[in-house]
Amino acid sequence: MNRLVHPDDFPASRKSAYLNTASVTLMYRGAETAAATWLADLASDGTITFDEVAEEGVFDELHRATAELLNAREEDIAVGSSATELMASLAWAVAPDCTSNIVSTGIVFPSTIYPWIRVAQHTGAQVRFAEGQGEYVDPDAITALIDDQTAVVCVSHVEYSGGQQYDLTRLAHHAHDHGALLIVDGAQSLGAIPIDAATSGVDALVASGYKWLCGPFGVAVMYLAPHLQGRLNPGVVGFRSHEDMWDLQATRLELPQTARRFEVSTMAYGCAIGLARSIRYLLRVGVGRIRDHNRQLADHLVDGLRARGADIVGPRLEEERTSIVAAHFPDCSAGDMARQLNAARVVVSARQSAVRFSPHLYNEPSDIERALEEIDRARR
Ligand SMILES: Cc1ncc(COP(=O)(O)O)c(C=O)c1O
Known part of the structure; x- marks a missing residue:
């Protein structure tokens, strides 16, 4: 070998x-250098170099690289600070009502499902867990819980504890047959396992930068299928959520018609620049x-x-x-x-x-x- x-x-x-990549990756050197350089430039020059144009376009390369990784389009990608935050904003955007249910597994990482539990506490939706036998969940136990009242099937593509991988195409098929969305936490797979967002039928996927993508903490990405982009109202919004982020008029909030409506505010921008580098590197390796x-x-x-x-x-x-x-x-x-x-x-x-x-x-x-x-x- x-x-x-x-x-x-x-x-x-x-x-x-x-x-220990399932906890935290060793960072790709190019990602570390890019993030550190951005920070040093900001410290020494502020908006002299990181001006409004630079801030507006700061996620462009990460959108492009992530889209390539997922066989998606740039418009399908949003950038946030963590997978959990993106998932939480998405859960509030979908907000399944009191007649509906959300299906997940009993061994999923808490951050994947807690946002849905929190929303369900508010709306009265039911949360159903496919039971694990030890660190294993029979995929049939997940599909058995899906019915016509299911609004969302939310799973981790790869379970964090035992590494079990689910067949996303099969889950998407079952979810869609009942009018439900398949929402995926890809934190334990993106960068390590090829994912074709377009053909798998996944409706949304979030992933952290600091695991299999070999990037830093402080940045995460989300894929949002085109059919959801004009429909969902993010749970978290800020000045970046507006169609023109430099509009800065308090009296209007017009969201873009793309996944970017889930981008909220300032963040550790250098981490996004670093993550774009590491994704490019992974794409080169294959x-x-x-x-x-x-x-x-x-x-x-x-x-x-x-x-x-x-x-x-x-x-x-x-x-x-x-x-x-x-x-x-x-x-x-x-x-x-x-x-x-x-x-x-x-x-x-x-x-x-x-x-x-x-x-x-x-x-x-x-x-x-x-x-x-x-x-x-x-x-x-
Ligand atoms: C499956 C899964 N999702 C989400 C997270 C946490 O992601 P973040 O720190 O980006 O919110 C982890 C961390 O271990 C994880 O294993």
Whole structure:
């Protein structure tokens, strides 16, 4: 198995066996440089360089890069500060009423569903959870909850704890058959798994910059299908929400007819510039190649863990697997194992009583071997 990217692109990858992208990525060097340069320029020149024209166009390149990543159009993309904020604004925009229900899973990351729970508390909509068996949810248990009263099916494309991946096309098909929207949290997949927004039937998707997209905290993206763009009234608005952001007239709020109506205000703009760089980089490497590389690393890891008697939790079918691998060890708690591995510079997280490993494009087979060696040492 060859190295996929040069370590100079991720200098920190030399310092540890970093298997924790599902928490926070090692940042692509070009993204860090771009974000830091923007900040330094702002500090030294203020609006001399970051003038109104620059501020208005500051998301343009991120719109273009994200659109390319998702096989979408620039107008379909909105930029925000976090996936959670974008999801919350979307949930208030859809606001399912008291006759309707929202379907999700019982093992989803809280930020994916809390905004919908909050809206449902306000409107009286019902929230239905497909029950997990451990870190696994049978996709049929999700579709069984969808009926003609379902307004929204909201899932995480890849579950954060065990790495189970859902078939978005199949879920979209079931949701649409009942007149519901499929709204996806792509925080654990975008950048690691090819997603074709147009053909998958996804109605909206949000993703954070700081995980598989290899960018910084402080920025996230949202895809909004064209049929929703003129219809939804964002839950959060500010001066950037107006069609012409420099209009600055308090007495009118006219939203653009594109996904940009979900862009609100000022933010850590340099992070958006950095994220555009890292997405361009991922596009150059190729997301299909990244997925294949990551899966080979995950296969190697799963073989090694099973040989050591560990129990792999989460996905049951081959097509449900991703590069997130979570394991129970028979003789060591997840917390203890994660602590010992981190102390030995094998960087992982403990999640829901399992140790979670999440290799990405900057990892090599030697990182997996280091992890297995340190697991052996920890159990001795
Ligand atoms: C599936 C999922 N969604 C959302 C988030 C949080 O995203 P953000 O920090 O951009 O709000 C996480 C963080 O772990 C996550 O795993």
